Amino acid sequence: MLSGASGAFRKKMVKIKVVILAAGYGTRLLKDLQEAKEEQYTKLAGVPKPLLPIGKVPLISYWVEALKSREDTENIFVVTNELYYSKFKEWAENYPCVKVINDGTSTNEERLGAVSCLQLVIERFRIDDHVIVIGGDTLFYEDFHLQDVLEKYETLLKGNSQANLVLSYSCREEEIRKYGILETDENQKITALLEKPSPTDTTSRLADAPISEKDAPGLFLSWLVIRKPVYCHPLSGRFDVGNLESYIKCNEYFKDKINIPNYLQ
Known part of the structure; x- marks a missing residue:
């Protein structure tokens, strides 16, 4: 992130x-x-x-x-x-x-x-x-490639100094309940993060990271998304x-x- x-x-x-x-x-x-x-x-x-x-x-x-x-x-x-x-x-x-x-x-x-x-x-x-x-x-x-991510981040900062960028990748249907799932708009801006949803709760398959009760960066991301602009950078895995x-x-x-x-x- x-x-x-x-x-x-x-x-x-x-x-x-x-x-x-x-x-x-x-x-x-x-x-x-x-x-x-x-x-x-x-x-x-x-x-x-x-x-x-x-x-x-x-x-x-x-x-x-x-x-x-x-x-x-x-x-x-x-x-x-x-x-x-x-x-x-x-x-x-x-x-x-x-x-x-x-x-x-x-x-x-x-x-x-x-x-x-x-x-x-x-x-x-x-x-x-x-x-x-x-x-x-x-x-x-x-x-x-790290350079690609940093260049995208700098581009985002030019539009908004409060911008944040997280990495995501597509998960399989059977893995949806294991991850925080990101929902995004057409500009890859994150609009919501759903924690361990069922496949019918969202059409998104962009995984953030495994969620656990004590090690929960997804909870921070959920908090951040409604306060600051957060975008995602899709990866293959x-x-x-x-x-x-x-x-x-x-x-x-x-x-x-x-x-x-x-x-x-």
């Missing part, structure tokens, strides 16, 4: 701060890894999802490699928890542009959730700029690494890619 700054749009290059949400505990994936028969998977138990090897690099490194060389990226904040804080600090030694933040929780039951983690970073560092919010366990299909099956699919997709850290450009 890209969120507009409170100040007026500047005609010079838009400066953007990045928040990567990586404070989840991956309980479903951990259970799968512990029960796996193959050593290549059991040895990954205890590795936070954003640091899982995808192809040749940790998942989160795809994003950082794409972002760090951009002139419009000022800071990259990674929010994690007490359990995985040291692992992320060790990983970030290779990335001076990354600042790792500990949300202070130690168990899945204590987790703050995505919206609260985002708020933690914004308040602690007094951020009042444009912000990219990225799920640390998410990658998109190879036809996604994404990988959301939540269990062993989804991890294997993501890893298989990227393992033979060339120049993989730069594919997001």
Whole structure:
């Protein structure tokens, strides 16, 4: 998600701060890894999802490699928890542009959730700029390009400095009850977000993200849509690494890619 700054749009290059949400505990994936028969998977138990090897690099490194060389990226904040804080600090030694933040929780039951983690970073560092919010366990299909998204965002800002942009993709009919479904107008402006609707509640099949009670970015988006202009940028699909099956699919997709850290450009 890209969120507009409170100040007026500047005609010079838009400066953007990045928040990567990586404070989840991956309980479903951990259970799968512990029960796996193959050593290549059991040895990954205890590795936070954003640091899982995808192809040749940790998942989160795809994003950082794409972002760090951009002139419009000022800071990259990674929010994690007490359990995985040291692992992320060790990983970030290779990335001076990354600042790792500990949300202070130690168990899945204590987790703050995505919206609260985002708020933690914004308040602690007094951020009042444009912000990219990225799920640390998410990658998109190879036809996604960060530059396309940022160019679309800048175009939106020229018309309204309060504009926001979220990424969406089409989901299958049987998946509708699992996601927040976006309804849009002819200009791809979001008019409503329906949480886990039935197929008869909406004709839209544009999925935002899975909704859960505590980790609910969709609730924030529902709140935002009625207060600020929010547009969507359709994609062909994404990988959301939540269990062993989804991890294997993501890893298989990227393992033979060339120049993989730069594919997001």
